[in-house]
Amino acid sequence: MNKLNFDLHNHTSASDGVLSSEELVALAARNGCDALAITDHDTVSGIAAGALAAARLGLKFIPGVEISVTWSPAGDVDARETTIHIVGLGIDVANAALVQGLASVRGGRIARGREIARLLVEAGQPDVFDDAFQFAENKEMLGRTHFARALVARGIVPDIAAAFKRFLTPGNPGYVPFRWASLSDAVKWIHAAGGVAVIAHPARYRLDSSDMDKLFTEFRALGGEGVEVVTGSHDPSEYAPVARRAKAHGLFASRGADFHAAHETPKEPGTLPTLADVDRDLKPVWGLLEPVPGQPQQNGGAVH
Ligand code: AMP
Numbered sequence: 001m002n003k004l005n006f007d008l009h010n011h012t013s014a015s016d017g018v019l020s021s022e023e024l025v026a027l028a029a030r031n032g033c034d035a036l037a038i039t040d041h042d043t044v045s046g047i048a049a050g051a052l053a054a055a056r057l058g059l060k061f062i063p064g065v066e067i068s069v070t071w072s073p074a075g076d077v078d079a080r081e082t083t084i085h086i087v088g089l090g091i092d093v094a095n096a097a098l099v100q101g102l103a104s105v106r107g108g109r110i111a112r113g114r115e116i117a118r119l120l121v122e123a124g125q126p127d128v129f130d131d132a133f134q135f136a137e138n139k140e141m142l143g144r145t146h147f148a149r150a151l152v153a154r155g156i157v158p159d160i161a162a163a164f165k166r167f168l169t170p171g172n173p174g175y176v177p178f179r180w181a182s183l184s185d186a187v188k189w190i191h192a193a194g195g196v197a198v199i200a201h202p203a204r205y206r207l208d209s210s211d212m213d214k215l216f217t218e219f220r221a222l223g224g225e226g227v228e229v230v231t232g233s234h235d236p237s238e239y240a241p242v243a244r245r246a247k248a249h250g251l252f253a254s255r256g257a258d259f260h261a262a263h264e265t266p267k268e269p270g271t272l273p274t275l276a277d278v279d280r281d282l283k284p285v286w287g288l289l290e291p292v293p294g295q296p297q298q299n300g301g302a303v304h
């Protein structure tokens with residue numbers, strides 16, 4: 001079961017991806033995915049179209065979301081707050097607690113965008129607010145990726161990685177600290193909607209090994225189920241250490257391209273190594289979702 005080509009983390013133009021839901025589903029089907037999840041940042045507005053398109057192509061579809069969270073290690077008063085991302089899979093997108101929670105997280109993105117633009121001007125750059133706003137198809141989801149694309153389009157940086165490195169990450173002139181959801185609220189909303197909670201791309205966070213253990217422990221205590229091991233947001237050298245930590249904490253493993261755009265994301269949906277390629281003992285998080293046709297059940301059924 002952990003050999004299956006499930007790709008459970010991908011973005012559409014409803015957040016900071018560039019493909020429509022239909023285009024993303026078609027790409028996943030072309031690439032031979034056994035299942036696809038759309039997991040836009042803080043919104044589920046791309047799910048209905050994705051589900052329809054997937055049904056038309058006979059592709060198994062998993063409704064998802066990637067929630068922005070602000071976290072600091074409990075008990076460490078000096079700890080810096082870190083933005084982390086929690087993916088929800090198999091969610092009921094009509095659930096009121098989830099819908100209201102996501103709306104509260106989205107609020108403030110446009111004001112934050114104005115502040116990013118102001119700081120960039122202060123740093124001697126042109127005002128790129130309108131350009132970034134144009135790049136955001138879903139205006140309330142204006143985010144740093146849209147600013148990165150605007151900076152690239154103006155020729156200020158060669159690519160979006162450079163835009164983040166020079167301007168949009170902590171310590172750089174266009175970075176605006178922001179308070180997102182709490183870890184416990186994010187997990188609660190996902191569970192309220194009948195979903196499974198997964199820590200996204202842990203190796204991306206600026207946490208040392210001890211704080212990473214604190215994050216995994218707290219997440220487990222909150223009832224969180226899984227963690228991404230194989231993701232386009234990890235370097236392949238990070239798969240094995242994350243797999244070991246996942247097993248040590250009793251977490252299920254997930255896999256997803258974190259696809260945004262062809263020239264921005266290293267791998268398309270469905271093209272990463274399987275979980276089994278990394279570690280045969282990983283328990284796939286899709287064992288917790290509804291039964292996969294033709295596959296033996298791993299855990300005796302759904303947990304929620
Ligand atoms: P936001 O939610 O507006 O803060 O934007 C977060 C998004 O920015 C992430 O989901 C990534 O798509 C993108 N991002 C963050 N850091 C980087 C980076 N170093 N390189 C490329 N994209 C990044």
Ligand code: MN
Pocket residue numbers: 011016041145260
């Ligand atoms: Mn993104």
Ligand code: MN
Pocket residue numbers: 066085200201
């Ligand atoms: Mn993320």
Ligand code: MN
Pocket residue numbers: 009010011066258
């Ligand atoms: Mn993502």
